[in-house]
Amino acid sequence: MTVAALAEVADVSAVEDRHVRLAGVTRVFGRPGTPKSVHALGPIDLDLRRGEFFSVVGPSGCGKSTLLDVLAGLSKPTEGTAEFEGRPIDGVPAGVGVVFQEDASFPWLTVADNVAFGLRRAGVDAAEIARRVDYAVGFMGLKAFAGAYPAQLSGGMRQRVCIARTLVMQPRLILLDEPFGALDQQTRLLMGDELLRLWRETSATVLLITHALDEAAMLSDRVGVMSARPGVFIDVVETGWEVERDSRIVSHHRFGDITGRLWEKLRTESLKHLRDG
Amino acid sequence: MKSVLGPAAVLAVLLLAWEVLHLAVANTGLPSPLATLMQLVVLLGEAEFWAHASQTAQAFAAAVVLSTVGGIALGILLGMNRTAGTVSEPILVNLYSLPKVTLYPVVLLIFGLGISARIAFGIMHGMIPLTLFTMNAILQMKPVYRRSAAVMGLTPWQTSVSVVLPAILPEVITGARLGVSLCLLGVLIGEMFASRNGLGYMVMHAMERGDMPTVLAVALLLAIVALLVNAALLALDRAWRH
Numbered sequence: 001m002t003v004a005a006l007a008e009v010a011d012v013s014a015v016e017d018r019h020v021r022l023a024g025v026t027r028v029f030g031r032p033g034t035p036k037s038v039h040a041l042g043p044i045d046l047d048l049r050r051g052e053f054f055s056v057v058g059p060s061g062c063g064k065s066t067l068l069d070v071l072a073g074l075s076k077p078t079e080g081t082a083e084f085e086g087r088p089i090d091g092v093p094a095g096v097g098v099v100f101q102e103d104a105s106f107p108w109l110t111v112a113d114n115v116a117f118g119l120r121r122a123g124v125d126a127a128e129i130a131r132r133v134d135y136a137v138g139f140m141g142l143k144a145f146a147g148a149y150p151a152q153l154s155g156g157m158r159q160r161v162c163i164a165r166t167l168v169m170q171p172r173l174i175l176l177d178e179p180f181g182a183l184d185q186q187t188r189l190l191m192g193d194e195l196l197r198l199w200r201e202t203s204a205t206v207l208l209i210t211h212a213l214d215e216a217a218m219l220s221d222r223v224g225v226m227s228a229r230p231g232v233f234i235d236v237v238e239t240g241w242e243v244e245r246d247s248r249i250v251s252h253h254r255f256g257d258i259t260g261r262l263w264e265k266l267r268t269e270s271l272k273h274l275r276d277g
Numbered sequence: 278m279k280s281v282l283g284p285a286a287v288l289a290v291l292l293l294a295w296e297v298l299h300l301a302v303a304n305t306g307l308p309s310p311l312a313t314l315m316q317l318v319v320l321l322g323e324a325e326f327w328a329h330a331s332q333t334a335q336a337f338a339a340a341v342v343l344s345t346v347g348g349i350a351l352g353i354l355l356g357m358n359r360t361a362g363t364v365s366e367p368i369l370v371n372l373y374s375l376p377k378v379t380l381y382p383v384v385l386l387i388f389g390l391g392i393s394a395r396i397a398f399g400i401m402h403g404m405i406p407l408t409l410f411t412m413n414a415i416l417q418m419k420p421v422y423r424r425s426a427a428v429m430g431l432t433p434w435q436t437s438v439s440v441v442l443p444a445i446l447p448e449v450i451t452g453a454r455l456g457v458s459l460c461l462l463g464v465l466i467g468e469m470f471a472s473r474n475g476l477g478y479m480v481m482h483a484m485e486r487g488d489m490p491t492v493l494a495v496a497l498l499l500a501i502v503a504l505l506v507n508a509a510l511l512a513l514d515r516a517w518r519h
């Protein structure tokens with residue numbers, strides 16, 4: 001094999017390894033340049049490696065959900081390009097699953113029917129649906145509630161229903177927008193463990209938006225810190241955790257260092273947000 | 278049980294007020310409830326009455342089916358498209374607040390004197406409120422439902438049928454309840470103005486003859502039917518809300 005051919009192989013594998021690529025992505029609401037337009041995001045440059053756990057932290061209103069919408073194909077970037085698995089994102093890409101910030105469980109369906117919903121619309125055969133739903137419901141600890149309606153569940157359990165509903169579609173990229181925002185601290189840590197378990201099991205790429213620095217520090221391979229609106233990445237922190245990890249790493253000495261560094265970056269930005277109101 | 282009790286109470290109060298009014302007026306202009314009831318029994322035994330009733334029933338049924346299906350479909354169509362919704366809402370509201378009787382000659386010109394004109398008139402009354410109810414329910418629906426449908430790869434048609442419709446069903450049933458009563462109103466008005474049959478015509482005709490017991494007997498019957506239909510839809514409404 002020639003040197004040139006080797007280089008080409010290396011290049012291809014690098015491209016294969018790159019699951020998501022954002023280049024110069026900006027999002028402006030309203031017509032750019034007009035007084036009422038809102039520059040919500042960017043320019044953002046970000047590459048996600050296949051299978052990595054990436055978290056985004058940033059002050060409120062900095063454009064985190066907007067970023068997620070771009071990746072989910074729900075919102076077109078005003079400028080720049082967004083790619084998933086080497087193809088430009090145009091509409092919702094197959095293989096991307098989303099857990100939204102608000103409770104998105106359908107109140108007119110039971111837990112099991114909620115989880116089966118996407119698969120049924122996709123025309124997956126009944127036996128396969130039953131198998132996958134059973135697994136996801138069990139994985140999320142909802143077995144005893146499979147026949148219950150969302151109104152009978154707590155907020156945390158409803159969010160688990162939404163995670164299970166995304167999980168059964170077997171996405172290769174999972175986007176989560178503050179999924180545990182409404183939960184208490186203890187439940188959040190435990191849900192974090194479940195998320196890590198899910199991530200290892202599915203080997204999907206995960207992008208988690210959170211406002212909890214400890215959550216980001218504990219769960220992620222890398223954490224991106226965003227500035228106040230218009231959000232850009234002002235720092236990306238490598239945590240260096242092993243794949244086999246759980247919430248107990250909060251007692252690791254490096255955990256404090258990472259959280260500290262995140263806060264140091266974020267403090268100034270959050271102050272800006274407070275002042276600008 | 279409650280859904281039966283409510284209309285029954287309304288009926289009892291009406292009857293009582295009627296009796297009091299009858300005693301107060303103390304002439305033949307307003308027959309007593311008993312006299313009316315007896316006239317109703319007589320009517321129920323006449324073939325001619327049943328011919329009229331069946332005309333009304335047919336027009337009413339057709340108007341209900343068409344305005345319900347049409348109202349929901351149009352409401353979803355307009356509600357799913359924010360621009361279409363914002364543009365058409367004031368138009369619909371204004372159109373609806375027009376006194377529809379003034380449009381009746383136009384309807385007659387288009388549909389002729391047959392049953393279709395009365396069906397059209399029923400639809401004119403019943404469909405717009407249901408369209409508005411459906412449309413507003415969609416505009417007020419949690420946006421995350423449609424976003425979820427989109428990320429699960431649903432087509433617009435699948436989204437309408439399996440997400441939007443179930444999400445707004447309680448409001449749609451309320452709108453349908455209103456629409457059904459208004460359809461009956463529309464059909465009856467249509468029969469009163471330009472028709473040779475139907476219960477509306479029968480009432481008009483009896484009025485011309487000064488046959489007050491018949492006028493009131495038919496009115497009573499219609500009130501009972503309207504209350505029963507409403508009660509049935511109310512029960513459906515409750516069943517859906519679990």
Ligand SMILES: Nc1ncnc2c1ncn2[C@@H]1O[C@H](COP(=O)(O)OP(=O)(O)OP(=O)(O)O)[C@@H](O)[C@H]1O
Pocket residue numbers: 029030038039040058059060061062063064065066067101229
């Ligand atoms: N459809 C829209 N039209 C106009 N402005 C919008 C729209 N959506 C979002 N924005 C604005 O863009 C900015 C970023 O919003 P976004 O929801 O992405 O923030 P966020 O970081 O997710 O906030 P939070 O932490 O509160 O969830 C905000 O200032 C918001 O008001």
Ligand SMILES: [Mg+2]
Pocket residue numbers: 064065066101177
């Ligand atoms: Mg957000």
